Amino acid sequence: MTNRTDKSIIQARNIEKIYPNGCHALKKVSLDINRGEVVVIIGPSGSGKSTFLRTLNQLETISDGTIHIDEVSLTDRKTNINKVREEVGMVFQSFNLFPHKTALGNVALSPIKVKKKPRAVAEQEGRELLKKVGLAERMNNYPSHLSGGQQQRVAIARALAMHPKIMLFDEPTSALDPEMVGEVLDVMKSLARDGMTMVVVTHEMGFAREVADRVVFMEDGELVFEESPERFFSSDNPRLQRFLGQVL
Amino acid sequence: MEKQSHLLLWKAVFVLIIIGLGFGIYAGSKSIDYTWRWERIPQYIINTEATTVRAPFDGTATIEKGNRLVVTSDYGDDPLVIKKFDNLLVGHGDLVFEGDPLVEVENWNIGPLTWGLVMTLQLSVVSLVFAVVIGLFAGLARISSNPALRYLSITYIELIRGTPLLVQIFIFYFFIGTVLDLDRFTAGVAALSVFTGAYIAEIVRSGIQSISPGQMEAARSLGMNYVQAMVNVILPQAFKRTLPPMAGQFINLIKDSSLVSVISITDLTKAGREVVSSTFAPFEVWFAVALMYLVLTGALSWAIQRLEKRLSASD
Numbered sequence: 290m291t292n293r294t295d296k297s298i299i300q301a302r303n304i305e306k307i308y309p310n311g312c313h314a315l316k317k318v319s320l321d322i323n324r325g326e327v328v329v330i331i332g333p334s335g336s337g338k339s340t341f342l343r344t345l346n347q348l349e350t351i352s353d354g355t356i357h358i359d360e361v362s363l364t365d366r367k368t369n370i371n372k373v374r375e376e377v378g379m380v381f382q383s384f385n386l387f388p389h390k391t392a393l394g395n396v397a398l399s400p401i402k403v404k405k406k407p408r409a410v411a412e413q414e415g416r417e418l419l420k421k422v423g424l425a426e427r428m429n430n431y432p433s434h435l436s437g438g439q440q441q442r443v444a445i446a447r448a449l450a451m452h453p454k455i456m457l458f459d460e461p462t463s464a465l466d467p468e469m470v471g472e473v474l475d476v477m478k479s480l481a482r483d484g485m486t487m488v489v490v491t492h493e494m495g496f497a498r499e500v501a502d503r504v505v506f507m508e509d510g511e512l513v514f515e516e517s518p519e520r521f522f523s524s525d526n527p528r529l530q531r532f533l534g535q536v537l
Numbered sequence: 538m539e540k541q542s543h544l545l546l547w548k549a550v551f552v553l554i555i556i557g558l559g560f561g562i563y564a565g566s567k568s569i570d571y572t573w574r575w576e577r578i579p580q581y582i583i584n585t586e587a588t589t590v591r592a593p594f595d596g597t598a599t600i601e602k603g604n605r606l607v608v609t610s611d612y613g614d615d616p617l618v619i620k621k622f623d624n625l626l627v628g629h630g631d632l633v634f635e636g637d638p639l640v641e642v643e644n645w646n647i648g649p650l651t652w653g654l655v656m657t658l659q660l661s662v663v664s665l666v667f668a669v670v671i672g673l674f675a676g677l678a679r680i681s682s683n684p685a686l687r688y689l690s691i692t693y694i695e696l697i698r699g700t701p702l703l704v705q706i707f708i709f710y711f712f713i714g715t716v717l718d719l720d721r722f723t724a725g726v727a728a729l730s731v732f733t734g735a736y737i738a739e740i741v742r743s744g745i746q747s748i749s750p751g752q753m754e755a756a757r758s759l760g761m762n763y764v765q766a767m768v769n770v771i772l773p774q775a776f777k778r779t780l781p782p783m784a785g786q787f788i789n790l791i792k793d794s795s796l797v798s799v800i801s802i803t804d805l806t807k808a809g810r811e812v813v814s815s816t817f818a819p820f821e822v823w824f825a826v827a828l829m830y831l832v833l834t835g836a837l838s839w840a841i842q843r844l845e846k847r848l849s850a851s852d
Contacts, residue, residue, distance in 0.1 A: 348754050375760035385755035389773050389851050399759035402769055431851040444755075451759055 297321040298359050298455060298486055299345060305353035306340055306510075314340045315351070316510045324454075327487045329497040332507035333532055338490045341507065342457050345488065346377040359454060375403060378448030382460040384440045386432040392419060392443045393428040396450045404451070411450070418446040422476050438469030442476055449480075456480065458489040492536060498522060506532065566820065577816045578825050584646040587624070592637045593617060598627045606640060608633060650822075653808025654829050660725060660794045660804060661833070665787060667730035672737025677767070679742045690738065697735035703796055705732055710800040725797035733790045740782045744775035777848045784841040788834045795830075805829055 299322040306315035314337045322328050330338045343349040344356060347363055347370050356363040358373055387395050396415035400406045406414075419428050422442040432440050441461055448456060458477065462470045474496050481487055481500050491497065497504050497518060504521040506514040506529050514526050522533070566573065580586070596610045596617075606625065608617040622640035627633060647655075678690035697705070709728035713719065719727065748771050756766035798807035809826040813819045 346758055348758060371757075371760050371762050374758055377758070379755075379758040381751060381755060383749075383751055385749070385751040387752065387755070387770055387774075389777065391851075398769060399756075399761060402765050403760045433852055447759070 296323050297357075298324045299488070300357040301341075301345070301354070302356075303354040304341065304344060304351050304356065306337070306344065306349065307352045314510050315344070318354075318507075318510070318512045320505065320512060320515070322455075322486065322488060324486055325484045326502045327481045327485075327489065327500055328503045328505060329501040330488065330490045330505045330507060331492065331494070331497060331532075332513075333535075336507045337510040338507045339459050340510075341512075342459050342488060342490050345455075345457055346374050346379055348379075371403075375451050376453050377455045377457060378451060378453035379457045380441070380444050380448055380459065380461045382463050384432070384437070384444045384464070386440050386444055386447070388432050391429050391431055392424060392435065392446075395432070395443055396447045399447070400450050415446070415450060418449050419443070421449075422446045423472070436469060437465045438472045441465065441469075441473045445473075445476055445480070455486045455488070458487065458491065460490050460492070462491065462493055494522075494533075494537060508532070571820060573821065574816070574818045575821050577818050578650075578821050581648040581650045581812045581816070581822075582825070583651065584648045585643070586646070587641040587643045588646075589626075589638045590619060590622070590640050590642060592633045592635055592639055595634050596632075598629070598631045598633050598639070600625070600629045608639065649803075649808045649812055650805070650825065650829065653803055653805035653826075654833070656803055656808075657791070657794050657805040657830075658833065660722070660729065660797060660802070661791045664726050664729035664733060664794065665790055667726065668733035668737055668790065671730060671734030672741055675734060675738035676741025676745065679738055680745060694735045694738055697732055702728070702732050702793055703799065706796055706800060721797075721800050721802050725794075725800060725802050729790060729794055729797065732793065733786060736786050736789075737783070740779050740786060741775070744779035745771055747778055748774050777845075780841055780845050780848070784838055787837055787841070791833050791837065792830065 299320070301318060301320045304315050304318040307313050316337075318337070318341055320328075320341075330342065332338045340349055344351050345358070351364070354364075358377060361368055361373055363370070363373060386392075387398065390398060393412060393415050396418055397408070397411040400411040400414065401408055404411075416425075416428060419425060422445055424439060424442055424446070427435060427439060427443075432443070435443065445456075445461075461477070462473050465473065470493070474493065477487070477489070477496070478500055489496070489501075499518075501518050503515055504518050505512060506521075506526075508528055513528055514521070514524065516524060521529075524530075592608060594608075594610045594612065594614050594617075596608045596614075599607050599609065601607055606619040606622065606627070608619075610616060619640055621642070623643040624641035626638045626640055633639065675690045675693055678686040679694070681687050681690075706725065706728040709731075710719075710721065710724040713727070714721075714724040752770055752774065753766055756770040757763075761769065794804060795806035798804055798810070801807070803811070805826055809822050813822045816822060
């Protein structure tokens with residue numbers, strides 16, 4: 290137990306996911322992620338990479354296997370999943386901002402309701418976070434009055450407001466217009482520089498090459514291959530080659 | 538230009554049709570020799586007739602300064618003091634006997650139609666509050682993953698929507714009302730709120746299901762539990778989306794409340810029926826009653842439109 294406290298903050302072992310309709314989405318997926326590590330997961334659509342990411346905060350339950358987040362078992366019935374989720378921030382492809390709240394309202398809501406922080410404190414922290422993602426001018430705008438890139442940056446600030454130990458990114462730039470991808474990736478890069486543990490599902494190969502400590506390739510619900518970016522992109526694994534040939 | 542004049546033309550057509558309809562009503566009443574007696578109606582809404590105060594005992598009237606009438610009793614009763622009146626019917630020093638008119642007080646008495654309106658309003662407001670609570674919980678139960686809750690909710694909704702409100706009112710009053718010893722008002726409110734609750738449950742369900750599942754996922758991923766996510770994220774959005782159908786349901790509730798007159802609650806409709814029997818002016822009374830319902834429903838739909846506008850700030 291003690292020997293992994295400094296190392297693996299996420300331990301996923303032999304994850305199986307079979308949907309009630311028989312679809313076998315994850316097959317014996319195991320992955321350990323260290324504190325402060327940035328892991329990028331790539332793979333064709335339908336490969337199970339988003340499903341795997343969503344099992345890490347139990348938005349998706351698993352059929353078999355074990356997941357430990359910071360030594361807390363997610364499969365243990367006694368675990369309070371809401372407590373775990375406070376530690377694991379998530380950013381979605383479709384932003385999922387709360388449309389009835391302003392940018393600041395989105396960021397401050399959870400600290401107020403879940404962590405029971407006084408409104409003034411939560412809003413002060415929220416303002417600082419929004420400043421950090423470059424949205425100081427936009428705090429009182431409703432999501433419908435923000436561009437996609439701005440919305441996604443608010444979503445990142447909203448997840449950070451809970452002071453998570455881990456950030457999960459589920460294709461954060463896939464729903465964005467090309468000119469807005471950069472601003473979101475920049476925020477993610479600075480987050481990585483600050484030492485955040487990040488798991489990123491993305492199609493941005495440039496980001497993987499530049500920021501990732503490790504790149505994971507998934508296909509057909511299996512974890513096919515994991516390597517450091519340098520070795521990953523120069524690998525001659527045939528399945529990886531086929532995929533990279535299609536996307537690059 | 539072309540478009541403009543067309544619009545004007547069609548607006549004129551609208552006005553003409555309305556005038557035509559009005560004339561139709563007038564001609565219809567002419568053809569059956571109906572004499573309109575609108576002057577009989579206002580007193581049933583607000584009665585301005587003066588009331589007469591009569592002497593409760595034999596005695597002597599004195600008018601004190603400051604225009605106070607004091608009647609001192611011959612038999613040692615407490616003196617009667619009247620401070621405010623409009624017409625004095627006795628003079629200073631007059632001997633008065635029990636039952637003699639002393640003064641006239643002009644006051645505005647609320648007429649039976651207005652009392653009916655107040656009763657309808659009370660019934661509607663109380664039922665509305667309960668209906669919203671019932672509807673909210675039934676709607677949430679309807680989409681619950683717990684089969685017991687879900688089937689209970691479906692049974693409730695189907696049972697209530699599949700039977701006439703009039704029958705439900707009779708059941709509530711004669712059966713449940715007798716078993717639980719409910720008064721008329723409570724039985725009426727119970728029937729109306731249970732009936733309307735079933736419809737609101739379906740509105741709530743469709744409202745919640747219209748919110749993208751991503752909203753719940755985002756709220757849960759931030760550490761909120763199911764109830765926190767519902768209260769802070771899903772329901773506020775669903776509330777806004779369901780306002781238009783809710784407004785329709787609330788208006789229906791006001792109108793449906795007229796059915797409780799069958800269990801002898803003197804609401805606007807029953808008051809109307811009573812006034813008809815004392816005025817013999819059914820057309821005027823029912824038109825007046827319709828107008829009063831229209832005032833209630835109109836005010837409600839205006840208020841909800843205001844609310845919708847205010848909530849549209851985030852659009």
